[in-house]
Amino acid sequence: MQAESTAASAVAPINDGMVRSLDPAHGQIELLGSRCATCGEVSLGTNAVCLNCGGDNIESIALGSEGTLWTFTVVRHRPPGNYLGPDPFEPFGVGLVELPSGLRVMTPLDGDISTFRIGDKVRLAPWLLREGEDRRWLAFRFTAAGGSAA
Amino acid sequence: MNDSDIVILGAGIHPFGRFDASAQDLGAHAARAALADAGLAWSDIEAAYLSRMYLPATSGARILRRLGGTDIPIVDVEAACASGGAALRQAVLAIRSQDVETVLVLGVEKMPRGFMDPSMIYSPWQIRMGMSMNPAYWSMRAMRHMHDYGTTQSQIARVAWKNHRNSVHNPNAMYRKEFSMEEILASPLVCDPIRRLEICAPNDGAAALVVTTGRRARQLGGNPVTIAACIHTIARYSADFRCPADSMSATIENTGPTALTARKAYETAAIGPDDIDCFEVQDTDAFCEIEIYEEIGLCGLGQGGPLVEAGHTDIGGRYPVNMSGGLISKGEPVGASHLGQVVELVGQLRGQAGARQVADARTAMAHVLGAGGNCAVTILRH
Numbered sequence: 001m002q003a004e005s006t007a008a009s010a011v012a013p014i015n016d017g018m019v020r021s022l023d024p025a026h027g028q029i030e031l032l033g034s035r036c037a038t039c040g041e042v043s044l045g046t047n048a049v050c051l052n053c054g055g056d057n058i059e060s061i062a063l064g065s066e067g068t069l070w071t072f073t074v075v076r077h078r079p080p081g082n083y084l085g086p087d088p089f090e091p092f093g094v095g096l097v098e099l100p101s102g103l104r105v106m107t108p109l110d111g112d113i114s115t116f117r118i119g120d121k122v123r124l125a126p127w128l129l130r131e132g133e134d135r136r137w138l139a140f141r142f143t144a145a146g147g148s149a150a
Numbered sequence: 151m152n153d154s155d156i157v158i159l160g161a162g163i164h165p166f167g168r169f170d171a172s173a174q175d176l177g178a179h180a181a182r183a184a185l186a187d188a189g190l191a192w193s194d195i196e197a198a199y200l201s202r203m204y205l206p207a208t209s210g211a212r213i214l215r216r217l218g219g220t221d222i223p224i225v226d227v228e229a230a231c232a233s234g235g236a237a238l239r240q241a242v243l244a245i246r247s248q249d250v251e252t253v254l255v256l257g258v259e260k261m262p263r264g265f266m267d268p269s270m271i272y273s274p275w276q277i278r279m280g281m282s283m284n285p286a287y288w289s290m291r292a293m294r295h296m297h298d299y300g301t302t303q304s305q306i307a308r309v310a311w312k313n314h315r316n317s318v319h320n321p322n323a324m325y326r327k328e329f330s331m332e333e334i335l336a337s338p339l340v341c342d343p344i345r346r347l348e349i350c351a352p353n354d355g356a357a358a359l360v361v362t363t364g365r366r367a368r369q370l371g372g373n374p375v376t377i378a379a380c381i382h383t384i385a386r387y388s389a390d391f392r393c394p395a396d397s398m399s400a401t402i403e404n405t406g407p408t409a410l411t412a413r414k415a416y417e418t419a420a421i422g423p424d425d426i427d428c429f430e431v432q433d434t435d436a437f438c439e440i441e442i443y444e445e446i447g448l449c450g451l452g453q454g455g456p457l458v459e460a461g462h463t464d465i466g467g468r469y470p471v472n473m474s475g476g477l478i479s480k481g482e483p484v485g486a487s488h489l490g491q492v493v494e495l496v497g498q499l500r501g502q503a504g505a506r507q508v509a510d511a512r513t514a515m516a517h518v519l520g521a522g523g524n525c526a527v528t529i530l531r532h
């Protein structure tokens with residue numbers, strides 16, 4: 001791990017405490033969250049304080065990798081700023097995915113933009129992004145898992 | 151009007167659009183117009199608030215020094231799209247405290263073309279992953295509403311059709327062109343289901359109000375409009391998933407910011423939606439206006455699409471909305487947006503709105519909503 005973190009091509013989580021590799025090749029990942037022991041609310045990422053009640057008795061949890069598409073859209077123009085997706089730009093899906101842990105997460109969607117439907121079963125997938133010559137990020141997105149909850 | 155009321159005595163605007171003029175020029179123009187409308191001089195103003203999001207520090211002082219030397223407190227206020235409501239509320243509170251009696255509230259913005267700079271509201275990781283597209287968040291709300299209530303693309307387009315049509319009569323709007331339903335529905339998708347002709351653009355503009363007491367207005371004469379309520383809130387936990395939200399609770403659903411703010415405003419003004427004659431609301435996108443109809447109580451949940459389709463929110467309808475052409479036609483110079491709505495409504499209540507006048511308008515509501523769930527509602531009475 002020491003060697004990997006100092007290498008030029010080391011892959012860093014897109015946001016600290018939000019996503020973690022489950023294998024060295026980053027083939028499988030986990031989305032991290034925080035559960036408040038006081039009110040039970042779950043939040044995205046590793047948070048010291050509950051965003052609902054302000055309590056600080058927080059437990060780190062994995063948010064789960066299977067979810068349902070609660071709503072979505074298709075982004076048809078290149079997002080402004082430092083977007084690291086395909087260049088030249090390709091329209092892509094963005095969704096709000098409901099996870100069994102009680103959280104809905106905003107996420108890019110991988111797959112054919114004409115096929116997304118509310119209620120679709122979706123699965124967490126790694127998304128490796130390159131920034132310039134030597135920065136690599138481990139990001140996440142969701143992809144069709146087949147089937148619908150509707 | 152009672153002596154203890156807080157009133158708008160003067161209202162002024164610089165048209166919304168894209169101009170070579172500086173922010174100082176735009177702001178000074180609107181401020182002078184508001185002072186002239188009130189029949190007051192700059193030296194009569196005891197405090198001033200500038201509503202702005204993009205302009206740099208101390209912009210209020212820099213703009214207002216154009217009107218002449220002063221030592222009054224001038225404070226810049228920012229609350230995203232609700233900045234104007236937040237600034238107007240500061241004026242109301244300052245006057246109510248009896249520290250000052252006559253206050254200038256100015257909103258000014260000068261913005262680059264295209265999508266807003268994402269680093270102002272998004273985290274770097276959201277931007278890297280492509281989650282920095284504001285219309286994506288609005289569109290996801292529309293998709294869910296269509297799924298839950300059967301709202302149609304045609305009903306969403308009907309909002310844009312109405313607002314573009316109203317704008318033809320508004321010399322302060324950026325786009326003053328009528329479009330057919332076919333043209334709107336054939337315009338390119340920005341984020342499904344929201345299209346180019348259904349979305350507002352950032353631009354330049356300024357609007358200003360002179361606010362004082364009923365007592366002083368009675369002494370001065372003129373044509374005052376009473377501020378019956380001016381409320382600003384931010385969205386409660388999990389009440390809203392507008393940008394830059396990265397997630398929301400699947401188990402807690404709190405009252406949304408528009409419904410919450412409108413409820414507080416109705417309570418303060420001691421009236422309800424049926425007592426209001428005309429509305430200016432945040433049509434950042436055409437769908438958003440449908441959702442607002444429901445949240446401010448013009449119709450039940452899921453009934454916003456049928457409401458606009460039946461023409462009830464047209465000028466001449468039961469609840470006229472966005473007589474000015476809305477943000478879709480005017481553009482959204484963020485800091486000037488809410489105060490621009492109020493300038494429009496002051497004109498409506500005074501019967502000075504020309505071809506877009508709502509007959510016998512006595513009470514009016516302005517509503518804005520934006521990043522961070524910032525929401526403001528102002529109710530006016532004449």
Ligand SMILES: [Zn+2]
Nearest residue numbers: 036039050053
């Ligand atoms: Zn909690």
